[in-house]
Amino acid sequence: MAAESQRAxxxxxxxxxxxxxxxxxxxxxxxxxxxxxxxxxxxxxADKAEVSPSTFFRYFPSKEDVVLSDDYDPxxxxxxxxxxxxxxxxxxxxxxxxxxxxxxxxxxLEDMFERTQLALSVPELRAAILDQFARTIRQITDLLAxxxxxxxxxFALHTLAGAVMGVMISAQFHWVEHPEQNLISLxxxxxxxxxxxxxx
Amino acid sequence: MAAESQRAxxxxxxxxxxxxxxxxxxxxxxxxxxxxxxxxxxxxxADKAEVSPSTFFRYFPSKEDVVLSDDYDPxxxxxxxxxxxxxxxxxxxxxxxxxxxxxxxxxxLEDMFERTQLALSVPELRAAILDQFARTIRQITDLLAxxxxxxxxxFALHTLAGAVMGVMISAQFHWVEHPEQNLISLxxxxxxxxxxxxxx
DNA sequence: CTTCAACTGGTAGTTACTACCATTTGACTT
DNA sequence: AAGTCAAATGGTAGTAACTACCAGTTGAAG
Numbered sequence: 001m002a003a004e005s006q007r008a009x010x011x012x013x014x015x016x017x018x019x020x021x022x023x024x025x026x027x028x029x030x031x032x033x034x035x036x037x038x039x040x041x042x043x044x045x046a047d048k049a050e051v052s053p054s055t056f057f058r059y060f061p062s063k064e065d066v067v068l069s070d071d072y073d074p075x076x077x078x079x080x081x082x083x084x085x086x087x088x089x090x091x092x093x094x095x096x097x098x099x100x101x102x103x104x105x106x107x108x109l110e111d112m113f114e115r116t117q118l119a120l121s122v123p124e125l126r127a128a129i130l131d132q133f134a135r136t137i138r139q140i141t142d143l144l145a146x147x148x149x150x151x152x153x154x155f156a157l158h159t160l161a162g163a164v165m166g167v168m169i170s171a172q173f174h175w176v177e178h179p180e181q182n183l184i185s186l187x188x189x190x191x192x193x194x195x196x197x198x199x200x
Numbered sequence: 201m202a203a204e205s206q207r208a209x210x211x212x213x214x215x216x217x218x219x220x221x222x223x224x225x226x227x228x229x230x231x232x233x234x235x236x237x238x239x240x241x242x243x244x245x246a247d248k249a250e251v252s253p254s255t256f257f258r259y260f261p262s263k264e265d266v267v268l269s270d271d272y273d274p275x276x277x278x279x280x281x282x283x284x285x286x287x288x289x290x291x292x293x294x295x296x297x298x299x300x301x302x303x304x305x306x307x308x309l310e311d312m313f314e315r316t317q318l319a320l321s322v323p324e325l326r327a328a329i330l331d332q333f334a335r336t337i338r339q340i341t342d343l344l345a346x347x348x349x350x351x352x353x354x355f356a357l358h359t360l361a362g363a364v365m366g367v368m369i370s371a372q373f374h375w376v377e378h379p380e381q382n383l384i385s386l387x388x389x390x391x392x393x394x395x396x397x398x399x400x
Numbered sequence: 401c402t403t404c405a406a407c408t409g410g411t412a413g414t415t416a417c418t419a420c421c422a423t424t425t426g427a428c429t430t
Numbered sequence: 431a432a433g434t435c436a437a438a439t440g441g442t443a444g445t446a447a448c449t450a451c452c453a454g455t456t457g458a459a460g
Contacts, residue, residue, distance in 0.1 A: 013426055013437075041415065052440045057417070090398055127327035130334060134326070134369070153377070158370045159390040160398050166366020169334070170358045177353070190359040197397030198290055198360050213406075213457055241446065252409045253448095263447070 021059050024049040028066040029114065037067070037122045064128045067115055073136045075100045080143050089144045089160060090195045094188055101184045109183070117176045130169065137165040167194050221259050224249040228266040229314065237267075237322045264328045267315055273336045275300045280343050289344045289360060290395045294388055301384045309383070317376045330369065337365040367394050 010018070027048040031040040042063055046056040060066050079096035087095065104112070119125040141161040145152035167190040175183050210218070227248040231240040242263055246256045260266050279296035287295065304312070319325040341361040345352035367390040375383050 011427075016426090017438085042417085043415085053417090054441070055439060058438080061417090063416070088398075123331060126334070127331035130330035131323060131327035134330060153374075155374055155386070155389070156393060158374055159367050159393050162366035162368075162370025162373075162390070163363040163394055163398070164366065166362035166364065166369075167359050168362075169366075170362025173362075174353075174355055174358050186355070189355070190362070193356060193359050194363055194394075195398055198288075198363070198395055211458075216457090217407085242448085243446085254410070255408060257448070258407080261448095 020049070020051060020055070024051065024056060024059055025066055025069075029118075032067070032118060033114075037118065037125065064125055067119055067125055068129055068132060070132070072100060072112075073132070077136065077139055077143065080140055083147075085147050088195070089148060089157075090164070090191055092144070092147065093140070093164060094191050097187055097191075098184060101187075112183075113176070113179060116172055120173060120176055133165055133169060137161045140164070163194055164191065167191060220249070220251060220255070224251065224256060224259055225266055225269075229318075232267070232318060233314075237318065237325065264325055267319055267325055268329055268332060270332070272300060272312075273332070277336065277339055277343065280340055283347075285347050288395070289348060289357075290364070290391055292344070292347065293340070293364060294391050297387055297391075298384060301387075312383075313376070313379060316372055320373060320376055333365055333369060337361050340364070363394055364391065367391060 024045060028040070028045045031045060031048065034040075042056055043053055045066070046053045049056070060069065076096055079099050080092055083092035083095055119129045138161070141157060142152050144161065145154065145157060148157070150157055168187060171183070171186040171190045175181065175186055224245065228240070228245045231245060231248065234240075242256055243253055245266070246253045249256070260269065276296055279299050280292055283292035283295055319329045338361070341357060342352050344361065345354065345357060348357070350357055368387060371383070371386040371390045375381065375386055
């Protein structure tokens with residue numbers, strides 16, 4: 001949906017797989033929009049996407065993953081790694097986020113918005129996405145440890161990573177309630193606020 | 201387990217209910233320790249606690265809740281509310297946390313440690329506890345809004361709340377990996393770091 | 401001690417998910 | 431072009447966490 005890795009070239013088998021995958025995801029999101037996440041069964045999704053339930057679970061290990069499967073996290077992680085090491089951790093993350101998100105098309109953003117909105121409103125999904133987020137941050141922590149030369153069980157660093165996670169999540173909550181605002185700016189502002197402290 | 205609300209006085213019915221509840225929770229944690237969370241079924245727990253599965257679900261709406269049902273969040277929320285309004289938000293939270301946690305007994309703390317460790321290591325539980333945490337923070341945000349007089353959809357305030365959530369979670373992660381350290385100090389240090397910014 | 405509400409146990413059903421097997425289908429070799 | 435193999439699919443059977451409901455029991459109160 002976001003990363004069209006190979007252009008045109010791909011075996012018939014690969015093309016079919018990609019098609020099936022997007023068909024499932026597409027139908028699932030349509031049904032979720034229509035009847036809600038919980039009221040939609042995997043069987044219904046599979047039917048509409050013209051596959052068997054077995055096949056559904058081969059493409060998505062769980063119903064949650066249809067909404068949460070996210071291609072951006074690895075990109076962001078990579079972008080952080082690519083930042084020059086003289087930047088402060090938060091600066092590096094801000095730059096990385098900017099690089100990744102500024103390349104997204106309008107469609108990508110709309111798709112992301114819909115999934116984010118859904119993910120933050122359904123308890124089960126919200127829980128799962130928070131956990132996913134926590135894992136990503138943990139990876140980024142390891143990166144930052146290399147970056148700054150500190151140990152990766154450094155408490156200050158963990159704290160920083162936790163704070164970054166927290167503000168990014170709250171920026172996303174804010175985004176779904178104020179869609180007219182720009183996600184990148186929101187994230188950037190939040191991180192800026194974090195960088196300079198919260199003295200009131 | 202933590203809040204022994206009423207002393208002695210309580211009808212037979214109420215006493216029985218409390219007993220059943222702790223029996224279920226106790227047996228559940230024992231079995232989780234023994235065989236792991238996922239490998240333990242609700243039926244087993246119910247058997248050991250000598251109730252029917254139906255009754256189990258009357259006491260705990262889901263298997264997760266046996267571990268997560270937390271009596272501290274409301275106490276903390278209340279303690280934040282009780283802080284004098286001239287304190288900065290982070291200061292108010294630090295004080296509130298200190299007040300609540302310093303009243304815990306050693307047993308309470310050990311119990312909390314075990315549940316936290318379990319909750320952070322099992323994906324399903326981790327997801328749920330993160331979500332629970334997010335909800336608590338949202339409540340605290342509302343409190344802080346009154347506190348500081350700002351609107352409760354103020355972006356800066358949400359960001360602050362998110363950061364608080366993040367650092368508190370990472371402090372807990374750190375705690376389960378370094379049990380010898382003191383949870384209150386960890387939380388307090390983390391929040392202090394947050395208050396004064398992350399410039400490196 | 402009778403009446404009533406609260407609590408309990410049991411039954412039947414739904415849904416997400418797993419394990420497994422038989423069949424089909426695309427990819428590659430000769 | 432045919433044949434072989436691995437990958438992908440569909441279907442079946444089973445598990446476990448719930449939910450809804452109903453019938454029986456037990457504590458509370460007059």
